[in-house]
Amino acid sequence: MSEIMQRGFPESEFKTRTANAQARMADQGLDGLLLMSEPDVRYFSGFHTLFWQSPTRPWFLFVPSTGKPIALIPEIGAELMRRSWLDDIRTWSAPAPQDDGISLLTELLSPLASSGAKLGVMKGHETALRMPLGDWERLIVNLPGLQIGDATGLVQGLRMVKSAGEIEKLAHICAIGSATFARVPQIVSTGMPLDEAFRQFRREALAQGADDAPYVVGGAQQGGYADVISPPTRRPLQNGDVLMIDTGCTWDGYFCDFDRNWAIGTADDRARRVYDTLWRATEAGIAAARPGATCRDLFQAMSAVIAEMDDSGGDIGRLGHGLGMQLTEQPSHAAFDTTELKENMVLTLEPSLSYGDGMMMVHEENIVVTSEGGRLLTTRAAPELPVI
Amino acid sequence: MSEIMQRGFPESEFKTRTANAQARMADQGLDGLLLMSEPDVRYFSGFHTLFWQSPTRPWFLFVPSTGKPIALIPEIGAELMRRSWLDDIRTWSAPAPQDDGISLLTELLSPLASSGAKLGVMKGHETALRMPLGDWERLIVNLPGLQIGDATGLVQGLRMVKSAGEIEKLAHICAIGSATFARVPQIVSTGMPLDEAFRQFRREALAQGADDAPYVVGGAQQGGYADVISPPTRRPLQNGDVLMIDTGCTWDGYFCDFDRNWAIGTADDRARRVYDTLWRATEAGIAAARPGATCRDLFQAMSAVIAEMDDSGGDIGRLGHGLGMQLTEQPSHAAFDTTELKENMVLTLEPSLSYGDGMMMVHEENIVVTSEGGRLLTTRAAPELPVI
DSSP: OOOOSOOSOOHHHHHHHHHHHHHHHHHHTOSEEEEOSHHHHHHHHOOOOGGGGSOSOOOEEEEESSSOOEEEEEGGGHHHHTTSSOSOEEEEOSOOTTOSSHHHHHHHHHHHHHTTOEEEEOOSTTOOBOSOHHHHHHHHHHSTTOEEEEOHHHHHHHHHBOOHHHHHHHHHHHHHHHHHHHTHHHHOOTTOBHHHHHHHHHHHHHHTTOSEEEEEEEEEEETBBSOSSSOOOSOBOOTTEEEEEEEEEEETTEEOOEEEEEESSOOOHHHHHHHHHHHHHHHHHHHHOOTTOBHHHHHHHHHHHHTTTOOSOOSSOOSOEEOSSSSSEEEEOSTTOOOBOOTTBEEEEOOEEEETTTEEEEOOEEEEEETTEEEESSOOOOSSOOBO | OOOOSOOSOOHHHHHHHHHHHHHHHHHHTOSEEEEOSHHHHHHHHOOOOGGGGSOSOOOEEEEESSSOOEEEEEGGGHHHHTTSSOSOEEEEOSOOTTOSSHHHHHHHHHHHHHTTOEEEEOOSTTOOBOSOHHHHHHHHHHSTTOEEEEOHHHHHHHHHBOOHHHHHHHHHHHHHHHHHHHTHHHHOOTTOBHHHHHHHHHHHHHHTTOSEEEEEEEEEEETBBSOSSSOOOSOBOOTTEEEEEEEEEEETTEEOOEEEEEESSOOOHHHHHHHHHHHHHHHHHHHHOOTTOBHHHHHHHHHHHHTTTOOSOOSSOOSOEEOSSSSSEEEEOSTTOOOBOOTTBEEEEOOEEEETTTEEEEOOEEEEEETTEEEESSOOOOSSOOBO
C-alpha cells in the first residue's frame, strides 16, 4: 500500500459533525453534550493519540448548543489539542486525585444547572463511563438543577453514517487487511505454531502499511475451531486443520474488522460445506444491505442461509455490526435491532455456524451501504475453502 | 528472546489473590466485590482475551466474602472462561440491550441487598465504569438496601505489589523491549520519516518476541521534542534531531513502559546536558526506591536533580507510576501521593525536563522495589546521549 492517503480531516468535517449534532440536540431538547470516551472526543475534535491507553487521566469534551466544542483536558494533551480546530481549551495538571477536572467541569456546567438545562451524556448500550464513578457522583451533586439526558442514540446515530473522508480511510485499511490476508499462504505453513502464525501476520500487516494490528484472534483445530476469542496456543498447524485469522487493523484511527479461513493441507467435506454455506450467507447479506432495510432484515437474510446447516440460532448474539473508529460499533445485525440502514453506513457482515462437536466457523466482510446493496471494502473471500 | 517462559499462572496464584482480597474485604466491611474492567477481571480469574477491544458487551466478576469468584459474562466468552479456575460461570446471549446481564446481576446480588450488605465497586482515582451508566443506575434501583463502598484502594493496593510470577513476566517483556531498543541504531537512519521509524520499531518488537507493541509514541525535532503523545509525523529524521521512542510492549498480558533517546548525526551541548541531568535523576530514583519510602520521596529525589536545570516543576503531573497488566497503574510518583513503597512493587521512573523554547526530554526505566533499592528490569540507558 503506498502512503498517498492524507491523514486527518479538513476543518469542514468537524464543523459538519458538530452542526449535525447541534441540530439533533435542538430536536431532542439537549442543551449540551458531555463526552469522555476516546472515539467520541476524537469524532468532534480530531484529537488523536495513543495516550488514552493509560487509564490514569480523564478527558472531557463539551459540545454546546451553538459554537465549537470546548476541551477540558490534562495539560499533557494541550500541545496536541491546540493543533485541532478548537479555540477553547482548558487544562489542569493531571493526575490530581482530589480534583481531576471536576472544578473545571463544575464551572463550565454551572450556568446550565442554574437554568435547569438538560445535559446529554452517553449512558446507553455499548457505552462506558470513562471517568471515576465517584467523580461523576460528586459532579452531579455540584450541579443541582441540571437534568441529565441519554445522548447515546444521538451520537451513535451520527457516527453510524460515515462521511466520504471516513469511507476513504476505511477502504484504505480494508485494502491493507486484504493485502495482508493475501500473503498468509506465504507466511504460514504446516508445523508452524499458531502463536507464531499470528506474530507473522501482525508483522505483515505493519509491512503492508497498517499503523497497528491491535486485534488478531482466531483458531485452528482439526476440521474447524471451537472458539474465536482465545489467545493463540503454541500448537503447530497440522494437516486437516481449519485455520481462521480475524483481525482489526488500524490506519489513521479507523479499523477494518474481518477474517479469513484456510484448510491446512487438506479440507474435509464438512468444512467445505460449512464454508460454502457461510460464503452464500455473506452474499445474501451483501444483497440485503440497502437503505431502508433494517439490521433485523440483514440478520434474517443471512440466518435463512445459515439455517440450511444450523437452525440453533447460535449464542454469539449477532451476525455483524457497525465499523469505524472502533473495532465494533452500533448497530448490531440481530433480531432485536430494528435500526434502519442508511447510505454510507459501514458494516461488517459476520455469519457464523456451529457444527459437529462444538466446532464453529465464522466468515466476515466489510461493506458500505449503497443504493445497489453492500459495496465491498474488503477483497471478497474465495468462494471455496482455500487450501494452504 | 527464546520462548521458554510459561504463559498463564498456576491456580495457586488466583487462590492467593482472592484470599488476600477477602482478608481485606473483611477488614473494610465489604461483603463482595463487583469488578468489570479487563485487568480487574483478569487479576482474579485469569480470563485473558483481546475481545475486550470490542466495547459492545459488559463482563462482570463477583468476588464473594468466601469461596471462588463468580463470572457473569456473555456466552461468547464461556468456552474460554471454563478453562479458568472458576466453577460458577453464568452467561447470557449478548448483546442484549434490554438486559445485558442486569437480571443475572440482580439475582446474584439480591441476597446481599436484602441483608443490607456492602458491595465494593471501583469508583475511585484511575478507574472507569465499564458498563453503561444507565444500566448501573437500573441495577441499583433493583437492589434497595444494598450499600455501595469504594474498593479502589483495596484492589489497587493488592495489584501494586507483584507476585514472583508477575515479576517474571514483567522482566521478560522488559528484556524484549531492551533488545528492541538495542536494534534501533540499525533500524533508523537520517532521512527516514518518523512514522516509518515507528513502524519498523513495532515490527522489531514483534520479532524480538513481544505479543504486541500497542503503545509506540515519541518525537524528533532539532535539539529535543515538544510533545510526547502525538502520532508520528512523516517528517524525515535530520542531523541534529533528538529522537525519542517510548513504548508499551506486552507479553502474556503484562506491559513494559520505557523510552530511549538518541541524537541523529550530532548532539548539541544543551541536549547532552539535559540527557545527563535526567540520567542522574533516574539514578537518584533507583537509589530511593526502597521499602518504607513513599512515592513523594521518590518524586522529590528525582526532582532535586531535575531542579539543576528546570525548577518549574513541570505540568506532566508525575515522574513515573506503577506498571503491570496496564501501561500505567497506581501509584504515582508525585507530591500528592504518599503511598508507601513495598518490596516487589514494579514501577516506572520517568523524570522529564522542560528547556529552551517549548522543548522537553523524558527518560524512563522500569524497576522492581527491593530492600537494596530499585532493581532494574530494563537494560539501563547509556549514561551519555547516544548518537546514531
